[in-house]
Amino acid sequence: MNNSDKIIEISNLTKRFNDLVAVNKLNLNVYKGDVFGFLGPNGAGKSTTIRMLLTLIYPDEGNIKIFGKDLIKERLNILKKVGAIVEKPDFYGYLTAYKNLEILGRISGIEVNKNLIMKNLEIVGLANRFDSKVKTFSHGMKQRLGIAQALLHNPELIILDEPTTGLDPIGMKEIRDLIIHLSKELKKTIFLSSHLLNEVEMVANRMIIINKGTTKVEGEVKELLDKNRIYVRIDVDNAEKTLGILKLTKWSNFIRKYTNNHLEFDLESYEVPMLNKHLVENGVYVYSIIPKRSLEEYFLKITNEASDD
Amino acid sequence: MIYLIIFISIIELNAQSINSDEIIKSLISRFNQVKDYEVDIEIKVDVEFLKVPESKAKLYFKQPDKVKLKSEGFALLPKDGIDFSPTSIIKGNYTAIYERNEIIQGNQNYVIKIVPLNENTNIILSTLWIDTKNFVIRKLESTTKTEGTYSIELFYDDNFKYPLPKQMIFSFNIDKMNLPQTFINTTPKTGRRKFTDGPIVGKVYVNYSNYSVNKNLSDKIFLDK
Amino acid sequence: MIDLIKIELYKIFKKWRTYIGFIALGILIPLIHFAMVLEGERTINFMTRNIQESFVFVGKLLNTYLISYIILTSLAVHIPFLITLVAGDLLAGEATAGTYRMLLTRPISRTKLIIVKFIAGVIYSNIIVFWLAFLSLVLGYFIFGVGELLIIDGQMIVIFEKNDVLWRFLLAYGFAALGMTTVASLAFLFSSLVENAIGPIISTMAIIIVFVILSAIQVEFFQNIKHYFFTTHIMSWRLFFDEPIDIKEILNSAGILILHIFIFFSLTLIIFNKKDILT
Numbered sequence: 010m011n012n013s014d015k016i017i018e019i020s021n022l023t024k025r026f027n028d029l030v031a032v033n034k035l036n037l038n039v040y041k042g043d044v045f046g047f048l049g050p051n052g053a054g055k056s057t058t059i060r061m062l063l064t065l066i067y068p069d070e071g072n073i074k075i076f077g078k079d080l081i082k083e084r085l086n087i088l089k090k091v092g093a094i095v096e097k098p099d100f101y102g103y104l105t106a107y108k109n110l111e112i113l114g115r116i117s118g119i120e121v122n123k124n125l126i127m128k129n130l131e132i133v134g135l136a137n138r139f140d141s142k143v144k145t146f147s148h149g150m151k152q153r154l155g156i157a158q159a160l161l162h163n164p165e166l167i168i169l170d171e172p173t174t175g176l177d178p179i180g181m182k183e184i185r186d187l188i189i190h191l192s193k194e195l196k197k198t199i200f201l202s203s204h205l206l207n208e209v210e211m212v213a214n215r216m217i218i219i220n221k222g223t224t225k226v227e228g229e230v231k232e233l234l235d236k237n238r239i240y241v242r243i244d245v246d247n248a249e250k251t252l253g254i255l256k257l258t259k260w261s262n263f264i265r266k267y268t269n270n271h272l273e274f275d276l277e278s279y280e281v282p283m284l285n286k287h288l289v290e291n292g293v294y295v296y297s298i299i300p301k302r303s304l305e306e307y308f309l310k311i312t313n314e315a316s317d318d
Numbered sequence: 319m320i321y322l323i324i325f326i327s328i329i330e331l332n333a334q335s336i337n338s339d340e341i342i343k344s345l346i347s348r349f350n351q352v353k354d355y356e357v358d359i360e361i362k363v364d365v366e367f368l369k370v371p372e373s374k375a376k377l378y379f380k381q382p383d384k385v386k387l388k389s390e391g392f393a394l395l396p397k398d399g400i401d402f403s404p405t406s407i408i409k410g411n412y413t414a415i416y417e418r419n420e421i422i423q424g425n426q427n428y429v430i431k432i433v434p435l436n437e438n439t440n441i442i443l444s445t446l447w448i449d450t451k452n453f454v455i456r457k458l459e460s461t462t463k464t465e466g467t468y469s470i471e472l473f474y475d476d477n478f479k480y481p482l483p484k485q486m487i488f489s490f491n492i493d494k495m496n497l498p499q500t501f502i503n504t505t506p507k508t509g510r511r512k513f514t515d516g517p518i519v520g521k522v523y524v525n526y527s528n529y530s531v532n533k534n535l536s537d538k539i540f541l542d543k
Numbered sequence: 544m545i546d547l548i549k550i551e552l553y554k555i556f557k558k559w560r561t562y563i564g565f566i567a568l569g570i571l572i573p574l575i576h577f578a579m580v581l582e583g584e585r586t587i588n589f590m591t592r593n594i595q596e597s598f599v600f601v602g603k604l605l606n607t608y609l610i611s612y613i614i615l616t617s618l619a620v621h622i623p624f625l626i627t628l629v630a631g632d633l634l635a636g637e638a639t640a641g642t643y644r645m646l647l648t649r650p651i652s653r654t655k656l657i658i659v660k661f662i663a664g665v666i667y668s669n670i671i672v673f674w675l676a677f678l679s680l681v682l683g684y685f686i687f688g689v690g691e692l693l694i695i696d697g698q699m700i701v702i703f704e705k706n707d708v709l710w711r712f713l714l715a716y717g718f719a720a721l722g723m724t725t726v727a728s729l730a731f732l733f734s735s736l737v738e739n740a741i742g743p744i745i746s747t748m749a750i751i752i753v754f755v756i757l758s759a760i761q762v763e764f765f766q767n768i769k770h771y772f773f774t775t776h777i778m779s780w781r782l783f784f785d786e787p788i789d790i791k792e793i794l795n796s797a798g799i800l801i802l803h804i805f806i807f808f809s810l811t812l813i814i815f816n817k818k819d820i821l822t
Binding site for chain 3 (some may be wrong): 339367368369370371375387389391392393395396397398400464465490522
Binding site (some may be wrong): 059063064065066067085086087088089091093095096097098099101102103104111112113115116117118158255 | 547550551554557558640641642643644645646647648649650651652739817819820821
């Protein structure tokens with residue numbers, strides 16, 4: 010990927026709110042055509058970063074470039090080509106869905122007509138509610154209307170901040186399908202923020218995990234979530250005894266961790282049944298064998314830590 | 319009051335040849351030529367506390383004491399100047415005392431003092447300047463209990479056969495004017511509102527034209543609001 | 544820019560709170576008219592009782608001009624409240640509704656947005672004053688007709704000829720609109736600072752009421768500083784009912800109000816451009 014393909018370039022981005030460092034020297038790149046997963050637990054700094062991307066808040070340090078241009082200097086030109094949902098989409102509840110889109114379209118400076126608005130409402134499945142006041146909409150409907158307003162001016166870059174929040178499983182699938190459609194058929198670049206790893210896994214090609222405002226993991230989704238890169242948790246009757254049995258075997262090299270009643274091994278998936286056979290033959294009671302993806306574990310861990318905070 | 323009595327005594331002793339009551343009688347009899355009149359008036363007010371535009375009105379009079387002021391717009395006239403018929407000035411029981419002769423407006427005038435004997439009247443003392451030839455009032459000065467002093471000067475057209483003036487100048491001198499607190503304008507520049515100290519002086523000029531005399535005016539005119 | 548102003552006006556007039564002002568005046572002024580039909584003559588007799596001791600006067604003093612003058616005097620605090628209801632909501636309302644996120648991620652500069660919203664607020668303020676003028680003068684005309692205008696100005700009683708009044712009212716209402724624009728700009732400034740419209744409404748009215756109270760205290764210190772209060776100069780519409788009119792004083796008051804508007808607006812611009820949108 011070369012520089013001309015970089016849609017978003019974030020360098021050393023930092024934002025403080027009094028004593029709290031919400032984003033701390035963040036670096037990331039998003040390339041043209043990416044569905045970029047921006048992951049982190051609640052409070053990791055995702056929304057803050059997205060707000061900085063959209064000039065809702067100003068960074069204390071660092072730099073953002075979009076389409077190769079400095080965001081602060083070329084804000085208006087950049088935003089013409091960016092569509093976004095930031096957190097919960099809020100509209101003018103006392104106006105209809107149609108009117109909300111019309112107003113937002115006119116503010117964006119595009120040629121707004123009935124066809125355009127109805128087309129976008131159809132994409133998100135709200136065409137039949139075009140003349141209903143938005144205050145009568147459910148959360149899911151507002152979410153969909155939020156996507157409609159993000160697409161209204163045919164942007165090149167779409168920033169979606171947790172777009173499936175509050176949706177039922179069918180709604181979530183519809184959004185995921187839409188994202189894939191936007192990326193594959195309409196060749197949009199998508200920056201998708203989420204706190205759900207599996208959601209990102211299903212649509213994104215590249216991803217980053219942040220926590221406490223800094224990058225923790227970054228890379229291609231396929232690589233990071235490769236099914237072959239697993240570790241195995243084996244629940245046994247007596248871990249000490251099991252350790253003794255494995256001490257002089259090759260399996261001891263793969264032990265990553267153990268407690269009173271379980272051990273964790275870094276293994277390729279084809280090696281699991283061989284280990285199981287060895288343990289059983291040596292008198293170890295094996296209660297369960299659970300394959301885990303280390304990234305998933307890691308993400309779960311930091312998510313739990315965040316909710317404890 | 320004491321001075322008045324002494325004064326009266328002296329005059330009574332000296333002025334045997336001029337009978338003030340006779341003069342008054344002639345004055346009234348002259349005015350009684352006028353049974354009724356209507357006249358156009360123009361009023362100009364020049365008073366310290368009043369800013370009023372010049373106004374036009376119609377004045378109606380019918381003997382003995384019916385007076386009416388009507389205007390399409392606005393008109394303001396001093397109460398004591400609306401009716402200058404002698405009988406309105408010289409009301410009830412009074413004592414008339416001839417004082418002297420004096421020339422004003424180029425004419426010889428009897429100067430007569432009128433002292434009302436009725437305690438209820440507002441006027442303490444009036445002085446009349448009565449033209450010796452035409453028996454019209456050329457000037458009147460009155461001192462009141464509550465409103466200070468005022469004077470009326472009347473100017474006549476010598477060619478007009480009726481004893482009705484062409485102009486009146488009403489001058490007055492009021493002790494104090496209390497203005498109601500509500501609706502008072504306090505613009506930034508005027509700041510604190512001040513009550514007026516000392517007497518308020520002013521003049522009202524009335525010009526009379528187009529007299530229509532003895533046309534048998536209906537009483538209805540004087541009843542309308 | 545025009546299109547954006549139209550959008551803002553559309554949003555303003557789609558909210559029910561906008562109509563509070565129109566309805567309030569629509570009830571209050573006819574009520575005042577009704578009261579004057581019953582008590583108007585007595586009011587005038589009261590105003591002129593001292594003159595009536597010495598003067599006879601004829602004329603139609605109970606007319607739409609006198610009543611419009613009384614209405615304009617009495618509504619020095621009421622109209623500002625109606626203005627703040629809308630002006631205070633112009634920015635804070637977006638924060639409350641959460642629509643800043645939709646609005647400010649559009650390719651529109653914050654400066655343009657502030658200008659457009661401010662202009663819409665000023666237009667609303669002027670419409671309210673126009674409505675006040677219409678109800679007072681026009682409705683009053685059909686009930687009371689026209690005539691001379693009697694006012695008591697400090698230690699003077701001033702009567703204006705019938706034909707000398709209307710132009711004064713038109714200029715006075717124009718000046719009142721400038722005054723209300725000043726109120727709107729202050730409410731607008733407060734609106735940029737908070738996320739709920741109640742705050743700007745209360746703060747603006749609190750300032751107005753405090754200034755009015757301080758101006759009324761007959762202590763030299765307050766009488767000296769009150770010339771710096773914009774509330775003092777909002778009442779300068781009365782200068783059009785002087786004879787002769789003091790143009791210099793009027794221009795001075797107008798200048799002070801315009802300066803206030805400029806300062807309030809500039810502060811709003813600076814604050815809003817620097818603000819982090821967290822709602």
